[in-house]
Amino acid sequence: MKASAFDYVRPPDLAGVLDMLRQFSGAKLIAGGQSLLPLLNLRLARPTLLIDIGRTEALRAIEDRGTHVRIGAAVTHAELEDCLIPDCPMLRTVAGGIAYRAIRNRGTVGGSLAHADPAADWPLAMAALGATVVVEGKAGHRRLPADGFMLGAFQTRLEEDELVVAVDVPKLSPDARYGYYKFCRKTGEFPEASAAAVFDPFSRTARLYLGALSGPPQPLHDLAATIARQGLAAIADVAIADAVDRVAAGDSIERRMRCAAVTRALKEVFAE
Amino acid sequence: MKHQGIGARVPRKEDARFLHGRGQYVSDIILPGQSEVAFLRSPAAHAVLRGIAKPRGLESVVFTAADLAGIQPITAQCTVPGYKVSVQDPLARGKVRYAGELIAMAVAPSRAVAEDIAEQIVLDLDELPALVDAHAARATTTRIHEEWEDNLFLILNYDNGFEEHASKASVVVEREVSMARQAMVPLEGKAIVADWDFRADQLIVYTSTQVPHVIRIGLAQSLGLEEGRIRVIAPDVGGGFGYKCVLQPEEICVAWLALTYKRPFRYVEDRREHLIAGANSRQHHYRLRAHADERGRLLALDAEVTVDGGAYSNWPFTVALEPGQATGNLPGPYDIKGYRCKTYCVATNKPGFLPYRGVARTSVCFAIELLMDAIARKVGREPWEVRRENLVTAQAMPYINVTRKHYDSGDYPKSLDTVRREIDLDLWRARQLRSEPDGRRIGIGFASYCEQSAHGTSVFAAWGLPLIPGYDQATVRLVADGSLEVRVGVHSHGQGMETTLAQIAHEVLGTDIANIRVIHGDTGMTPFSTGTYASRSIVMAGGAVAKSCEALIPRLLAIGSHLMQCASNTVQYMPGRVVGPQSSVSVREIAQAWYRQPQLLPPDVDVNGLEATIGYKPQVDTGAFSYASHAAVVAVDVDMGSVEILDYVIAEDCGRMVNPMVVDGQTMGGAAQGIGTALFEESPYDVNGQPLASTFMDYLLPGPTEVPKFRIYHTETLSPYTAFGIKGMGEGGAIAPPAVLFNAVNDALRGLNVEVSETPLTPRRLLAAIERASAQRAPASVRSARE
Structure with missing residues (x-):
């Protein structure tokens, strides 16, 4: 149960990631790898290149944007479990219930949305929160509602050269x-x-x-x-x-x- | 010195290395120039193997049955009438009989590259109908083994007074129960490193096994090699559970590579291989008919048992062990006078059945205990009451049961009384009358069992197996500084025997257990034993350690009295010393004399010195019977079909406990596995014999949040036949949980008329049972409206 051979790169920034994604059609993004690594080891996925975005700074931030909170795609479940975002308390509840802590330490919000397992937590939670998925690609910047981002099991509206960079979660009122x-x-x-x-x-x-x-x-x-x-x-x-x-x-x-x-x-x- | 002998709760000596991550398992052994082996396994459950095409240019690193010249197939004989022998080539030859069967092996510097090569091998397979269901396999004309006239490994028929006692019964209760197939899932799967030692002129095989000496015999036979030219080393083993008590085809293949190429090769089973090719236990089906009186006294039991034996019989225990144990143990701890049982062991296209912790008793306990509750419901009494009236009493001990098993000692009703008291049945019965705020339903379940342990020669000889346990030997050696080496042929892989055998040696000689080294797991360093299985090691090896230590005492007395210049009849042995009328000498001083100052020894000194190898087996070798009762409280969520265990109590008796903490650990580990069998673990197959649970995504194990805190109570009823009255207890924890949890769920749902009887109790099975029951309850008009 060992992966077949692949190349691995960790571009220095988001522009580098997008470049690599454009150049190599057989490439696969990896952040936490909690779904991808088992698929690699089972040889069900055989990408020729893994582009590691787990440490890409631009994807790692949690920012208050006034009406909403922007969660970077490579923010881990554990990071959301460990911080209380006052106007988005549900994020913490959901994050803390994902799989086991060991998985939460590595798995990411963007990875979960892009992998699109129908049973996963974030596609459901983000739809209910009315969140917006922010993606970047050749065609530039797109904002897609979380409801509808998943098209089917393991299928999303992402194009081949696109990646999820963040998800914007609207703030709730104190009465919510x-x-x-x-x-x-x-x-x-x-x-x-x-x-x-x-x-x-x-x-x-x-x-x-x-x-x-x-x-x-x-x-x-x-x-x-x-x-x-x-x-x-x-x-x-x-x-x-x-x-x-x-x-x-x-x-x-x-x-x-x-x-x-x-x-x-x-x-x-x-x-x- | 703090009490360290038998009965002391001393911490385990081996834990320091395990808890610091310094255990040494086969996978930790890396030899210079070692190659890795990957197996190509059959993708089909049942097929004619027409051809195997090796990848071009890689022919020299790919091996098939045709390359393994001179290897003997695995064939396990057994003298039970009608038993049919299966022939299993380590690498398949001509036909494959289960998905996951070994077909070829690829060798490379790394496992990943070996897998790259293995997946390039092209198979020409002609698929045959897969026999997935044991009942269907009995009826079909398709043959798993062409030379057989049917697909039955064997049929057992047993009858002892059935008609006579059944005719007195006024109540008849019928039930069907079944257990799913599952894997044993040790943390460490199979793992083998084999190498050639030119200096010793020996094949060295490191393997994760419970039975190193047995593997040496098996490999010698398979490879056609003199036994002395094989040394088998079992280092730390990450769980056995029966999975590693037989000769493995992988062991033969990797040993053949090292023998042929005279260099090291390694194979480590991965989890996917384990879940596919290791789906080999528990799958039994029972049709039961209880003949009872109006109080629920079980007068006669009629059973038809079907064991799904898989494709091949194992060496040396054979697949006959499972149906034999099922037939012999179904009456359980009960005083039943009439018993008739017909047991079919059917060949199917699945991995060959192996004896998993509990060996058939988990299934028979499940069967008889669900039946016991069904009888209680039928006669309108509390299940514990009916159970108690049927149990063999303490006054009846020793008791010969209806299958002629000799229950040596115990107070079975007392263990049931203990769990009833400790679970606080009355409190829960009162709470059941109120409804729970969260809508769940509460249920309480009970189960009792007895567990034959350390059964020896006479029992196994009756089966005519290829290898029958006899005397177990231990070698003890006092070395020059007075510390003690203990060598045993059994293997400790979770049983804590590096500690408990030291405690037994301490009990006899008084040596501080810190200065006792227990050496095991190496045929080159230990006396012969058939190894660790059947809850035998603490009785057999423990007895042998005691006898060997006792043999040193007269020798110590003789040297000690000479050193003190006093008559030998004036001295006595005290812990660590020989004490005379005026003075004493320590064991250390005596050892110094033997090894370093022999001029001080008496002229007639025993020339065997301070080392002894003595064999042991109990006076009566039909087994020491441990026993227990379990009780549990569950909360059942009838919307989701989930079961939460709210409380779990165990009252067990394994005779004299060498180390109660080790007994607790063994009980908890076993009970956790029993919960897995009850609620989670299942190796399902589709109609083509394809395994459907090949990763932990699909094969669920209980985790820390699913295993409750077990409350364990002990009593100590000594075995009259064993050294110190010790009984084996390694398997017991795994026996009762499915029975007790299903009885608890059925208790919770009795108001809904729901009875579940098929493991594991998945939400889907539970909800399906609830829906079936509600469809039956619904008036006809409502029913038709729904349909």
């Missing part, structure tokens, strides 16, 4: 509430079912997403809007089941788990 629930067979595993909800009366935000599907996280907008208007108590279980059915096909067991995940995420939001 969120819920994040995932069910994993054991600590550290990818979830069987997951859901995220963000309700902010100040910005009239009501977002509810279902994750761990066969493809990207799916929004339950209507249900979220109804809950924002009427409160959770007014929502019957069957309304949740119907909303889940509309966005995700699955057998009765998957449906049962998904409904429970949505219910529990919502209960977190509205917990006293």
Whole structure:
């Protein structure tokens, strides 16, 4: 279980990274490597070149940009777990629940979004937070909503020569509430079912997403809007089941788990 | 000196190197000029191997069966009537019988390059239907071994008074239970370094094994080499669990390379290889019919057992061990008068079955304990009550059970009473009446078992295996400074025997355990033993160490009395000293005399000196039976299908404990593995025999957050037959957890009429059972509306 031969470079800056990406079509970016390294060792991925962006300064910052916080793509889960960003408390909650600490020490936010595992945490959380993915490439700078950035399992809107450089997470008001629930067979595993909800009366935000599907996280907008208007108590279980059915096909067991995940995420939001 | 002998909780001597990362495993051995070996394994579960094309230009570093001239295949005989021998070539010849079977090996300076070469080998395979299900494999005309008339390794039939006792029963309870196939997943997989030693004129094989002396015999046979020209060294071994108690085809291949090329070669199994080619344990299926009275007293038991034996029988224990142990141990710790059992051991296109920690008893405990709870539900009594009334009592000991096993000693009901008290059943029963704020359902489960340990010659001889354990020897040597060397042929790989055998030597001679070195794991340095398996080592090697140390005492007394110039009948041995009427001499002074001042020795001194090799086996060699009861409380989430263990209590008795801390460690480790079997571990296959869990993404192990803090209680009922009354206990922890956890879940869900009986209890299996039960409960109109 050893990787097949590849070359490795660590360009000094982002411009160098973009150059290399442009020049070598068989190249693959590596930051934390927590998904890529197993794929290399299993020889399921056989890139000819690895471009290491794990230490690229321009991708490592967390910046307050007024209305939102910009998280560099190569910021690790552990770094988000260890710092409290006052207006984005959910980042810490989500980061601290990803896999194990050893993985969080290396895995990055940008890597998770670009790898696009449907069961991963950041695609779901960033969609629920209404975040924007910032990418750079040959065509220049693009800003893509996190909802819709993942096209399918392990597929994104990134072009061959593009990389995620940051994600912009809107700040929440002090009145905002969120819920994040995932069910994993054991600590550290990818979830069987997951859901995220963000309700902010100040910005009239009501977002509810279902994750761990066969493809990207799916929004339950209507249900979220109804809950924002009427409160959770007014929502019957069957309304949740119907909303889940509309966005995700699955057998009765998957449906049962998904409904429970949505219910529990919502209960977190509205917990006293 | 603090108490260091039998019963002392002394810290393990070996832990200093392990905890500082200074253990030396096979993978740590790097010899000059060493080449790495990568195996090409079969991608197909069942296929005719028409051809193997070596990559052009690399023919000299790729080896197939055709290159391994003179190698004998692995064939394990056994005299059980009807048993069929399988022939396993170390590298496949003509046919492959499971996905992951070795086909070719590539050699290179690094493993990565060896893998590059291996993946260029082109196979011409003609796929055959894969036999994945043991029941289907019994019915089909496709043959795994062409020369066989069916796909059965063997059928066992046992009947002792079944009809007579079944006819008295007023209650009949039927159940089917099954266990999934799984891997053993030691931290360290297989690992081999082989080299040729020109000076010793010997093949040196470093291998991660539990049984170095057995591997020497096996390699000598396979390679056609005189035994004396092979030395097998098992350095630190990162877990055995039965995976490493048999001759491995990889050992033969790597040893052949070193023998042929007279230079070092190394192979280290990776995790993916382990999960594919090591999916070799636990898979049993039971059809059970209990005949009981209205109180739930089990009068007669009828069983049909199916063991999915995989493709090949192993050497030396054979695949017959598993069905044999299943048939013989199914009645468990219970006083059952009538028993009938038919056991099929079926060949399938999977890795050959190996004896995993617990050897069949994890499965039979699961079967009988789920049945015991089902009987209790049927007769409307508490499961612990029914269980208690069926247990063999202390007064009945020694007890010959319905399969003629000789239970030597113990108080089985007391262990059950202990766990019932300590888990606080009444408290939880009261809490069950209230609903939990989080909606989960609480359940309490119990299970009891007894564990045959250190069973010896008569038991194995009855099976007619190729290698039968007899006497175990130990060599003890007092050296000139008075410290003690102890050499044993068993191997310690987690059992803590570098400490516990020193404690036994200390018990006899009084030498400080800091000055006792236990040497094991090297055929060149230790007396013969069949090795470490079947919870035998502390009884067998421990007994041999005691006997050998005892043999030194008269010699010490003779020299000591001479040094003190007093009559030999006036001296006695005290820890570390020979004491006379007026004075005493230390063992160190006696050793100085023997080694360095022999002019001081008595003229009639025992010329064997201060070294002794004595063999030992218990007077009755049918085994010392340890036993335990486990109890657990679980919370079941009926929306997600998850199970959380809230409390777990174990009351165990393994006779005299040499080191209670080591007993605790063994129990906890085993119980963690049992939780894996119960809730997580599974090696599933698709219809083509392709393994579906080849990485830890898909093969789940319990982690620190899934393993509870076990609360362990001990009693010590001595074995009447063994030195110091010690019983083996290495496997016990792994036996009961699946039974106790499933009983707890079934207790939690009895209001929903849900009964689960198939390991592992994944959320999907649990939710499917809940949905089936609710569909049955729903009135017909609702049911049709849903459908």
